[in-house]
Amino acid sequence: MGLMVLSESSFAGLTCPTGSTLSGGTCIANPGYTHTVNGGIAPCRAGTFSATPGATGCTPASPGTYVPTQAAQQATPADVGYYVPNQAATSQTACSANTTTTTTGQIGCSSVPGYFRNIQGQIRPCSAGSYSANLGASFCTLAAPGSYVPTEAASQATAADLGYYVPSEGATSPTACPANSTTTTTGQSVCLAKPGYYGLRTFTPCSAGTYSAIPGATGCFPATPGNYVASPAATAQTPCPAGSYSAAQGSTSCTPASPGSYAYNINNKNAGGVGATGQTYCSYGKYSATAGASTCTGASQGYYVATNGATVQTQCPSGYTNIGGGNQTCGVTAPITAANGGTCSAGHFVARNDATTYTCTLCSPGTFNSSVTVSANSLQVSQFVPCGACAAPRKTNQLIGSTACQ
Numbered sequence: 001m002g003l004m005v006l007s008e009s010s011f012a013g014l015t016c017p018t019g020s021t022l023s024g025g026t027c028i029a030n031p032g033y034t035h036t037v038n039g040g041i042a043p044c045r046a047g048t049f050s051a052t053p054g055a056t057g058c059t060p061a062s063p064g065t066y067v068p069t070q071a072a073q074q075a076t077p078a079d080v081g082y083y084v085p086n087q088a089a090t091s092q093t094a095c096s097a098n099t100t101t102t103t104t105g106q107i108g109c110s111s112v113p114g115y116f117r118n119i120q121g122q123i124r125p126c127s128a129g130s131y132s133a134n135l136g137a138s139f140c141t142l143a144a145p146g147s148y149v150p151t152e153a154a155s156q157a158t159a160a161d162l163g164y165y166v167p168s169e170g171a172t173s174p175t176a177c178p179a180n181s182t183t184t185t186t187g188q189s190v191c192l193a194k195p196g197y198y199g200l201r202t203f204t205p206c207s208a209g210t211y212s213a214i215p216g217a218t219g220c221f222p223a224t225p226g227n228y229v230a231s232p233a234a235t236a237q238t239p240c241p242a243g244s245y246s247a248a249q250g251s252t253s254c255t256p257a258s259p260g261s262y263a264y265n266i267n268n269k270n271a272g273g274v275g276a277t278g279q280t281y282c283s284y285g286k287y288s289a290t291a292g293a294s295t296c297t298g299a300s301q302g303y304y305v306a307t308n309g310a311t312v313q314t315q316c317p318s319g320y321t322n323i324g325g326g327n328q329t330c331g332v333t334a335p336i337t338a339a340n341g342g343t344c345s346a347g348h349f350v351a352r353n354d355a356t357t358y359t360c361t362l363c364s365p366g367t368f369n370s371s372v373t374v375s376a377n378s379l380q381v382s383q384f385v386p387c388g389a390c391a392a393p394r395k396t397n398q399l400i401g402s403t404a405c406q
Contacts, residue, residue, distance in 0.1 A: 017041040019071070021053070028054045032071040043071035047088035060088035064105040077105030098123050098153075102135060110136030113155035125153035129170040142170040145189035159187035178203065184215050192216035196233035205233035209250035222250035226265065226275035239265075239274035242294035247278050255279075256292035260309040264294045281309035284328040284365065298326030306365040306399035320362065329400045331361035346370050347401035349387045363387035366395070368402035 016027035020041040029035050034055045036042050044050050044058035049072040051059070061067045065075035066089040078084045082092040083106045095101060095109035102110075111123050116137040118124055126132050126140035131154040133141070143149045147157035148171040160166045164174035165188050177183060177191035180203035184192065192215040197203045199218065206212050206220035211234040213221075223229045227237040228251040240246050240254035245263040247255075257263040257279040264273035264280075273294055282288050282296035287310035289297075299305045303313040304327045316322060316330035331351065335358060344350055344360035349369055351359045363369050367387035387402075396402035 019043055029056075031055070031073040034058050045070050046072075046090040048072070049074055062087055063089075063107040066090055066092050080104055083107055083109050096123065098125070100135070113137075114153040116140050128152050128154075128172045130154075131156055144169055145171075146187040148172055148174055161186055165189055165191050180205070182215060193218075195235040208232055208234075208252045211235060211237055223252075224249060225251075225277040228252060228254050239268070239271070240276055242273035242276070243292040245276040245278050257288070257294075259288055259291055259293075259311040262288055262293045262296050283308050285326040287311055287313050299328075300325055304328055304330050304400070329362045329364045331359040335359050346403040362401035363396075365399050366390070368396050368404055370403050 016022045017040065019033035020027040020029050022028075027041065029041050029050070031050055031052060033041055033043050034050055034057055044055075044067075046069055047067050048058035048060050049067050050057075051073055061075035061084075063086055064084050065077050066084050067075050068090055076092075078092040078101070080103065081095050081100050083095060083101060084092050085107050098112050098115045099109035100112055111117050111132070112135060113133055114131065115123050115125050116132050116139055118138075126149075128151055129149050130140035130142050131149050132139075133155055143157040143166070145168055146166050147159050148166050149157050150172055160174040160183070162185070163177050163182050165177060165183060166174050167189050180194050180197045181191040182194050193199050193203045193212070195212055195214060195217075197205050197217070198212055198220050206229075208231055209229050210220035210222050211229050212219075213235055221237075223237040223246070225247055226245065227239050228246050229237050230252055240263070242264050243262070244254035244256045246253075261279040261281050263276040263278070265275040265277075266273065268275050282305075284307065285305050286296035286298050287305050288295075289311055297313075299313040301324060302321050303315050304322065305313050306328055319333055320330035321333050322330050347363055347369055348360040349363060351361045364387065367389050369387040390396055390405035394405040396405060
């Protein structure tokens with residue numbers, strides 16, 4: 001190729017050919033044009049371009065680009081959704097159905113999600129039970145256990161809903177959980193026993209006396225002492241109400257406290273004393289007349305209770321009484337003073353009321369006094385003989401006021 005060179009005298013008033021510019025006595029090809037072998041200037045044909053002045057040849061558009069017209073200074077990248085497979089192209093080609101590109105300037109199209117390109121180069125939809133999540137997949141992925149794909153051409157799998165499961169891969173639908181089982185989250189491959197039931201594949205209700213509180217139990221818990229489970233398929237144990245108790249594990253009901261006893265869980269006062277594990281005898285001075293008591297009743301004034309586990313109170317003997325309630329013995333009605341000359345007999349002890357009066361009080365259960373206390377007009381502190389306890393295995397011969405041991 002040659003450049004068109006003009007002498008100093010010859011180019012005065014002359015112009016260069018179209019597509020060139022005079023520079024220093026020489027016509028230089030503009031971008032988009034080229035110098036020809038015979039010294040002329042020619043535009044680059046469609047599919048080629050020249051980017052700089054003075055080109056002696058045109059550059060073919062590379063794959064992924066095209067030049068639609070002549071005299072182009074640059075190639076144009078293929079648009080998104082189009083491609084150019086060869087060089088020197090004059091146009092771009094639209095991607096076929098179910099394929100696309102994600103950037104400009106591509107030489108080929110990729111399969112869209114939900115489709116794949118097989119070994120023959122054909123674009124095919126993923127079948128039900130499988131999916132492809134990305135562009136350009138060469139295979140489809142089977143739905144994992146816990147998920148399914150109900151239709152073809154899917155770009156993702158669907159997680160099994162609550163109460164459904166998918167045990168194996170490649171599923172097209174979920175399966176409802178069997179009776180008495182469920183799932184706690186979506187996308188599960190197995191079902192769990194519901195609370196109140198247990199098992200792995202078959203789900204059995206917990207028997208009365210036992211319970212299961214959470215899904216997926218493989219066994220049931222027995223009710224703990226102080227609680228009970230009355231019916232099968234229970235999800236929790238129930239505390240025994242105050243006035244009743246359960247002493248063993250696995251109770252299906254609670255036992256009312258017997259007359260003479262009470263049932264109350266002192267460690268659970270804020271809940272009303274529920275959850276007792278046993279019954280307790282009423283202590284001296286108290287009684288319970290009926291079954292199911294949660295507390296014992298103190299003996300009324302003028303009455304006493306001389307044993308523990310009592311079901312009734314006893315009226316004080318004639319001439320005796322007591323003050324207040326909950327007493328286990330009685331004293332003489334009239335206080336002993338020097339003025340009245342009262343005396344205390346055996347089976348009593350002297351209780352000081354104040355500086356000048358005293359009371360003869362019957363010895364409490366399990367104690368005795370064989371001494372006869374002197375009259376009040378000669379009372380001295382040293383003469384106040386207390387009631388004493390019998391040495392084992394001996395015992396007193398009556399509940400109160402005993403004078404000797406047997």
